[in-house]
Amino acid sequence: MSALLALERIGKSFGGLTALSDISFSVNPGEIVGVIGPNGAGKTTLFNVITALFPPTEGSVVFDGEAIAGLPPHAVARRGIGRTFQNVRLFADMTVEENVMVGRHCRTRAGALRGVLRTRGEREEERGIRQRSRELLDLVGLPGACSGQAAGSLPYGHQRRLEIARALAADPRLLLLDEPAAGMNEAETKEVSGLIRKVRDLGMTILLIEHDMSLVMKACDRVVVFNFGRKIAEGPPSAIREDPGVIEAYLGSAEGAADA
């Protein structure tokens, strides 16, 4: 099976500070891969490199057999990589539905003139966008009643779901989730975990950063562990849990593991 995403010796430094060095791993189609590691280990930087918000200093990102380094972020999204952000970045003043509709942008075409003239094709396209947005809101479990509400006024857990719906609207093949369960209670975390698997079952591949170990252990097929910008381990969750290097570097002592 050829990998959907292959990272080849990625390095990233900011001035003299090395955020990532020599990161290589791949993600196969249909997998859910977790990225874990202490704060500052470079996990979010890795997401920013994959989605081209920053170019890597070294190495290459290969998506579906093609190197995507050098493409602008919107082109990477168009190729099929969607993401959410660690500190939810919604369009707060837009409605819930409009946020998802924005996500559909790169799969639709109507330009300014057609939008103003409301040609038949444009109206049909808008109907399609709206319908798809409703389906996605439904999929992530946001009640239809809130679709006209300002996105910024949603409760936090709903904002995270909305961000996932917006990312899904672009029909990604690879979805990058940056701490999807951050700030959620146990019940909500369980729901998110269910949602992640549901999304995978729809045919998507998922790479996720998460601190909640129960979610990582339950949802992920494979886990990659980062520390100080380097990959220190990779394997199935059960093996990672037993890996002495990971326990030492990441979880600290055995008692510390219970706190984490």
Place this chain on the structure above:
Amino acid sequence: MEWINPYHLQVASFVLINVILGTSIYVTLSTGQLSLGNAGFMSIGAYAAALLATKYALPIPVGVAAGALLAGAAGALVGIPSLRLSGVYLAIATLGFGEVIRAVAINWESLTGGAVGIAAIPQMGRVVLAGARDLGFSPASLGLKPNQFISLTVFLILLVAAVLTVAFFLRLGRSRVGRAYAAIRLDERAAEASGIPVTYYKVLAFSQGAMVSGLAGALYAHATSFISPADFTYHRAVEILVFAVFGGSGHILGPAFGAAFLTVVPEALRAISHYRYILYGVLVVLVVIYRPQGVIDPPLLRRMRGDRAAEAA
């Protein structure tokens, strides 16, 4: 038909030109960019239309369209390099651009007439009247004096232009492109990660704003029949900005309201002569302090709509 007062119509015509100018700054602001170059783009439209009419005797609609398109093209050319800048830096760069255009207008005397400007630009009301007379029509048949007919014609043409301009961007705002503009304004990084080509839309909005300014300039030239570089100084650029600050830039009706209100107030207060600009300043300062988002904002419009819906129910 005594009530048709050419002076009132002239004020109303300036209101409409300023509404179009208010729209021009709104369009660029709707992607989060502040351009103070709109007076410069306005002068490009005005000079292009005036020269095409006076030197080449082209029909007014052709010159107006050419002026607007030329300003839009200049907007794209200026926009591409300046969009590396944002915030205050973009504002200063575009203000500088406006001054460069004015310097060119003053110094390229053979083309622009220098500081004296261009006079005897065909006035649209007079042109329509002459055409109507050729067809055997006399304004007296409507009970209008010729100067009433002229002012009324200018007002109506500008009304159509202003309504079409506002309607264009109102509709654009509710389309796919309008959502992209809003997304860029609200969170550029999230917009690009969602697949929106941010640079393309910023240049598009910048160019559209320039085109609308050029349209206003071209109409201005044919409404006043005289233009000079003094019409397009940085005072004009700041005046356009104040329309948006005072009226509000969260909805297209904000700058339109600001333009209308701030054009009418000084005229209405002619009786107190020079003091009126003190009042103008006080009004603007009060709005900035007590309503920093401007007089008109989306929640206000929703409330007004809600009230109407509640009354209807």
